[in-house]
Amino acid sequence: MVLLKQIKLLTTGYNQFVLITEQVMELVRESNIKNGMVHVITKHTTTGITVNESLECLESDIEEFLARLVPEHFPYAHARMLPDYGSTAGNPTGHLKAHLTGNHCHFVISDGDVLKGDAGRAL
Amino acid sequence: MFIDMHVHPAFFEPINEDAGVEQLRHDVLNIHKNGTAPLEHIFNQMKCASLDRLCLLPEDYSTQVGRAIVTNEEIRKLLDLAPDKFIGFAGADPYDVKAAEKLEYAFTELKLSGLKLHPSRQHFYPNDAILGPLIEICERYNKPIIFHSGLSIEPNTYTKYARPTEFEELAANHPNLRICLAHFGWPWVQETAMLMLKYPNVYADTGLLYFDNAYEFYERVFHQDMPVTWIDRSLRHQVMFGSNNPRFEQIRMADAITKLGFRDSTLELIKGGNALEFLNGR
Numbered sequence: 001m002v003l004l005k006q007i008k009l010l011t012t013g014y015n016q017f018v019l020i021t022e023q024v025m026e027l028v029r030e031s032n033i034k035n036g037m038v039h040v041i042t043k044h045t046t047t048g049i050t051v052n053e054s055l056e057c058l059e060s061d062i063e064e065f066l067a068r069l070v071p072e073h074f075p076y077a078h079a080r081m082l083p084d085y086g087s088t089a090g091n092p093t094g095h096l097k098a099h100l101t102g103n104h105c106h107f108v109i110s111d112g113d114v115l116k117g118d119a120g121r122a123l
Numbered sequence: 124m125f126i127d128m129h130v131h132p133a134f135f136e137p138i139n140e141d142a143g144v145e146q147l148r149h150d151v152l153n154i155h156k157n158g159t160a161p162l163e164h165i166f167n168q169m170k171c172a173s174l175d176r177l178c179l180l181p182e183d184y185s186t187q188v189g190r191a192i193v194t195n196e197e198i199r200k201l202l203d204l205a206p207d208k209f210i211g212f213a214g215a216d217p218y219d220v221k222a223a224e225k226l227e228y229a230f231t232e233l234k235l236s237g238l239k240l241h242p243s244r245q246h247f248y249p250n251d252a253i254l255g256p257l258i259e260i261c262e263r264y265n266k267p268i269i270f271h272s273g274l275s276i277e278p279n280t281y282t283k284y285a286r287p288t289e290f291e292e293l294a295a296n297h298p299n300l301r302i303c304l305a306h307f308g309w310p311w312v313q314e315t316a317m318l319m320l321k322y323p324n325v326y327a328d329t330g331l332l333y334f335d336n337a338y339e340f341y342e343r344v345f346h347q348d349m350p351v352t353w354i355d356r357s358l359r360h361q362v363m364f365g366s367n368n369p370r371f372e373q374i375r376m377a378d379a380i381t382k383l384g385f386r387d388s389t390l391e392l393i394k395g396g397n398a399l400e401f402l403n404g405r
Contacts, residue, residue: 076336087370
């Protein structure tokens with residue numbers, strides 16, 4: 001059995017972590033699936049999904065880590081008029097940060113609940 | 124006060140309830156894969172760009188495509204949804220026999236703040252007599268006009284109609300009419316600067332990002348194509364920040380404009396002071 005559910009999020013910051021663990025767990029409970037896998041995948045190529053501990057200090061470290069690897073000011077090639085869009089590409093940093101985090105995470109569903117470590121959170 | 128004087132709301136969610144109209148907008152404006160934006164998203168984007176107000180510009184090519192791409196009534200609808208965040212301009216198709224009547228209605232009943240015209244797309248020269256009735260109404264109601272100038276990425280546009288020097292007769296013959304050459308007339312930015320130097324009723328906005336990223340392109344135009352001192356010393360009362368969103372990058376342009384080395388007092392004029400004078404008169 002495959003069940004597809006969507007979560008729509010509006011971010012409010014230029015770079016932002018959004019904790020979605022509870023929403024994923026709630027959707028798994030609502031699904032009545034007792035054993036299996038939940039795959040959490042983002043559709044947008046400038047958003048990433050990762051699993052880590054959601055501590056203020058760690059989120060700050062992850063944000064600075066990504067910023068060091070992908071500085072805002074750099075001669076990226078993805079900075080030009082895109083004919084297919086009719087608009088200018090200006091978000092190479094979003095794409096590259098998403099590339100580093102990946103676009104998905106997976107959890108095991110066991111006895112109707114998400115199996116994860118106590119500290120694991122989906123961001 | 125930080126104002127973006129050049130925003131096209133064609134894909135704002137509240138005026139895109141009809142999928143056919145939305146598709147028409149994608150096709151005519153040549154903007155694709157962007158979806159529609161709920162106002163909450165627009166407000167978040169404003170916050171990221173530190174913008175206080177957006178000036179919403181419609182497009183009326185009704186004699187060519189059968190309806191205005193964004194109507195004046197839709198601009199009014201958006202203003203009513205966020206009167207503290209939006210400023211609204213009217214559109215008019217000069218070839219529409221009812222254009223003057225519609226424009227007067229837009230000023231008197233819809234309370235719109237100015238007129239937006241696109242010579243390249245609407246296929247008229249700025250000194251064409253066909254504009255006479257619209258100019259007379261703008262002068263009578265003390266409303267400014269924003270003209271597209273320079274390159275347009277829209278289909279069915281001809282750049283010849285919007286070269287900055289084409290606006291000289293209009294500026295000279297109507298010294299009390301405030302006009303803005305949008306996109307700084309790129310690539311003819313020196314022609315635009317020439318007109319601004321000669322005619323104090325000529326303004327320009329910074330909605331230009333045709334190559335590279337926001338800072339790189341602004342640096343090219345405002346440091347190399349002209350020295351930064353031209354604006355900072357001589358044209359500082361006539362330049363307004365504009366992003367041309369959604370075609371260009373509003374957040375990054377709003378950031379880049381602050382990094383070009385203008386004096387703080389000049390930057391404040393570009394960010395909002397000049398827009399208020401352009402809208403209300405000196």
